[in-house]
Amino acid sequence: MEFFLVQLLNGISYGLLLFMLSSGLTIVFSLMGVLNFAHASFYMLGAYFAYQVSTVLGFWAGLVVAPLLVGLVGMAVERYGLRQVHKHGHVAELLFTFGLAYLIEEAVHLIWGRSALEYRVPPELDGPIFQIMGSPYPMYRTFMMLVSVAMLVSIWLALTRTRIGLVIQAALSHPETVEALGHNVPRVFMLVFGGGAALAGLAGVIGGAAFVTDPGMAVSVGPIVFVIVVVGGMGSLAGAFVASLLIGCLQNFSISLDWSLAGLFSWFGWMVGPDTPLWSLWNVKLSQAAPVLPYLLMVLMLIFRPKGLMGTREG
Amino acid sequence: MSTPPAPQSGSAQPMLAQPMLEVRDLHAYYGKSHILHGVHLDVRQGEIVSLLGRNGVGRSTTIKAVMGMVDCRGSVKFRGAELVGLKAFEVAHRGLGYVPENRDIFPTLTVRQNLLLGQKGTRQSGRWKMDDMFELFPRLRERADTEAGVLSGGEQQMLTLCRTLMGDPELVMIDEPTEGLAPKIVEQVARLFEEIRKRGVSILLVEQKLAIALDISERLYVMGHGRIVFEGRPSDVRGNAAMRKEWLEV
Ligand SMILES: Nc1ncnc2c1ncn2[C@@H]1O[C@H](COP(=O)(O)OP(=O)(O)O)[C@@H](O)[C@H]1O
Ligand SMILES: [Mg+2]
Numbered sequence: 001m002e003f004f005l006v007q008l009l010n011g012i013s014y015g016l017l018l019f020m021l022s023s024g025l026t027i028v029f030s031l032m033g034v035l036n037f038a039h040a041s042f043y044m045l046g047a048y049f050a051y052q053v054s055t056v057l058g059f060w061a062g063l064v065v066a067p068l069l070v071g072l073v074g075m076a077v078e079r080y081g082l083r084q085v086h087k088h089g090h091v092a093e094l095l096f097t098f099g100l101a102y103l104i105e106e107a108v109h110l111i112w113g114r115s116a117l118e119y120r121v122p123p124e125l126d127g128p129i130f131q132i133m134g135s136p137y138p139m140y141r142t143f144m145m146l147v148s149v150a151m152l153v154s155i156w157l158a159l160t161r162t163r164i165g166l167v168i169q170a171a172l173s174h175p176e177t178v179e180a181l182g183h184n185v186p187r188v189f190m191l192v193f194g195g196g197a198a199l200a201g202l203a204g205v206i207g208g209a210a211f212v213t214d215p216g217m218a219v220s221v222g223p224i225v226f227v228i229v230v231v232g233g234m235g236s237l238a239g240a241f242v243a244s245l246l247i248g249c250l251q252n253f254s255i256s257l258d259w260s261l262a263g264l265f266s267w268f269g270w271m272v273g274p275d276t277p278l279w280s281l282w283n284v285k286l287s288q289a290a291p292v293l294p295y296l297l298m299v300l301m302l303i304f305r306p307k308g309l310m311g312t313r314e315g
Numbered sequence: 316m317s318t319p320p321a322p323q324s325g326s327a328q329p330m331l332a333q334p335m336l337e338v339r340d341l342h343a344y345y346g347k348s349h350i351l352h353g354v355h356l357d358v359r360q361g362e363i364v365s366l367l368g369r370n371g372v373g374r375s376t377t378i379k380a381v382m383g384m385v386d387c388r389g390s391v392k393f394r395g396a397e398l399v400g401l402k403a404f405e406v407a408h409r410g411l412g413y414v415p416e417n418r419d420i421f422p423t424l425t426v427r428q429n430l431l432l433g434q435k436g437t438r439q440s441g442r443w444k445m446d447d448m449f450e451l452f453p454r455l456r457e458r459a460d461t462e463a464g465v466l467s468g469g470e471q472q473m474l475t476l477c478r479t480l481m482g483d484p485e486l487v488m489i490d491e492p493t494e495g496l497a498p499k500i501v502e503q504v505a506r507l508f509e510e511i512r513k514r515g516v517s518i519l520l521v522e523q524k525l526a527i528a529l530d531i532s533e534r535l536y537v538m539g540h541g542r543i544v545f546e547g548r549p550s551d552v553r554g555n556a557a558m559r560k561e562w563l564e565v
C-alpha cells in the first residue's frame with residue numbers, strides 16, 4: 001500500500017512534468033499544424049539555461065529566467081524560421097524542426113560539452129517533506145507537482161479567461177476568419193510557439209535538476225512526448241493531460257515491478273522453465289520492459305483507436 | 316498598359332465624390348491558377364452594392380482579395396489608401412469588415428465570446444454595442460452564454476454578421492448571407508441590412524440569386540469567368556433579360 005502510494009505520487013509528478021512538455025506540442029500542432037520535432041530540445045535548453053543562470057544567481061533565478069529565455073528562442077524560431085518555411089508546406093516544416101533539433105544538440109555540445117552538468121536540486125528543496133505511512137517523501141517531488149499544477153491552472157485561465165486566450169481558441173477552428181476580424185494572427189502564432197517553448201523550458205529546469213542535465217536529455221524525453229500526443233489524441237489538450245498522467249504512472253510502476261509473463265503463467269498453474277521455448281522472452285521482467293511500454297501503448301493505440309483517447313481528428 | 320473596355324453600363328450616375336472602395340484591374344491567384352482577370356468595381360459611402368454571378372465565377376475570391384486573404388495584384392483603394400500588400404488584420408483595422416460565406420462561427424466559444432472577438436479592442440466604441448445586437452436579434456440574447464456550435468443555421472448567420480459589425484467597419488463585405496436560409500430569416504437579414512445602411516455603413520453584398528439584392532441595392536455588378544460583365548441599377552437588371560439569361564440564370 002505504501003509502495004503503491006509513493007509510486008502513484010511519483011507517477012503523477014512525472015506525468016505532470018510530461019504534460020508541461022506535451023501541452024505546448026499539442027497546442028502548437030492544433031493551432032499551426034506543425035509537429036515540432038525540436039520541442040524536447042527546448043526542454044533541454046531550459047535545463048542548460050537554468051544551470052548557467054544558477055551558477056551566477058542561484059536556482060530560483062534560473063527557475064524564472066531560463067523559461068523566459070527559452071520562450072524568446074522559441075519566438076525567434078517561429079518568426080524567422082518556421083514562418084518562412086511555412087509556405088513550402090508541412091513536410092518542409094517537419095524537416096525544419098528536425099534539423100533544428102540537431103542544431104540545438106550540437107550547440108549544447110559546443111558550449112557545455114558532452115558530459116552531464118552538476119545541476120542539482122537546491123539544498124532548501126532537498127530532503128523529505130512528509131511521511132507516507134512511515135516512509136519519507138522527497139520535498140523536490142512535491143515542489144515539481146506544485147509548479148506543474150500552478151502552471152496548469154495558469155494555462156487554463158489564460159486560455160479561457162483572457163482575450164488572447166479566446167483569440168487562440170477561435171484560431172483553432174478558423175484562423176483566417178480570426179485574422180479578418182482584425183486580430184494579428186501571425187503574432188498570436190509566434191506567442192503560442194514561444195509560450196509552448198517556455199513551458200518545455202520550465203519542465204527542463206525542474207526535470208533537469210531532478211533527473212539529469214546532459215546533451216542526451218532531449219533525445220531521451222522527445223519520443224515519450226510524441227507518444228503522449230498520439231495516445232492522447234493529436235491536438236487534444238485534455239487527451240494529452242490524461243495520457244501524460246497515464247504514461248507517467250505506467251513508467252513509474254513498471255520500473256519497480258519485477259513481474260514477468262513466466263510469473264503470470266505460473267499463477268495460472270502453467271510452469272515454464274529454462275527449457276521452455278522462448279524462455280528468455282517469458283522471463284523478461286516488467287521493469288526490464290519498462291522503456292518500451294509507452295511505445296507498445298502507442299502502437300496499440302494507432303492500431304485500435306487511431307484518433308487517440310480524446311482526439312477529434314480521424315487517423 | 317491598356318485599359319480593358321468598360322463593362323456595359325446601364326446607369327450614368329454622376330461622380331459626386333471619390334468612391335470609398337475602388338477596385339482596379341484586380342488579378343487574383345490560388346497557387347498557379349489565375350482566378351480574377353482584372354476586376355473593377357466601386358462602392359461609395361452609404362451605398363449597398365451587390366456582386367452577383369453563378370457559382371465559381373470568382374465573387375468570393377474578389378472580396379477575399381480586397382480583404383488581403385488571397386494572393387493578388389492590381390489596385391484596391393479604400394478611402395484613397397492602397398490595400399494590396401496589407402495583411403488581412405491590417406485591412407480590417409482600416410475599416411473593412413468581412414462576413415465569410417460558410418458561417419464560420421467559433422463553435423466552442425459562447426455567443427457572447429464570439430461577439431467579443433468581433434471587437435478590435437477591449438472597449439466597445441463606435442456604432443454597435445453588444446446590446447444593439449441583442450435588440451436586433453433577441454434569439455442571440457437568449458443564447459448569449461450557449462456554445463455557438465449548437466445554434467441553428469440561421470442563428471449562426473446572424474452571429475457571423477453581428478460579430479463583424481462589432482468591429483465597427485465603415486464598409487462590410489458579406490458573402491452569400493441568405494444561402495440556405497428560410498424565407499423568414501432572409502427577411503430578418505434584409506432588415507439588418509437596412510439598419511446597417513441607416514448607421515452610415517456601406518455594404519458590398521455577394522449573392523447568387525437576385526432575391527434580396529434587387530430590392531435593397533443601389534447598384535449591382537455581375538461577374539462571369541473572373542471578370543465584371545455587367546454593371547447597373549436594379550431597373551437595368553430587371554429590364555435586361557438577355558443578360559440575366561447569359562450570366563445569372565441556372
Ligand atoms: N482555395 C482555393 N484553391 C483553389 N481554387 C479555388 C479556391 N477557392 C476557390 N477556387 C476556385 O476559384 C474559382 C472562383 O471561386 P469563388 O471565388 O469561390 O467563386 P464564387 O464565390 O463566385 O462561387 C472557382 O473556380 C474555384 O474552384
Ligand atoms: Mg462563393
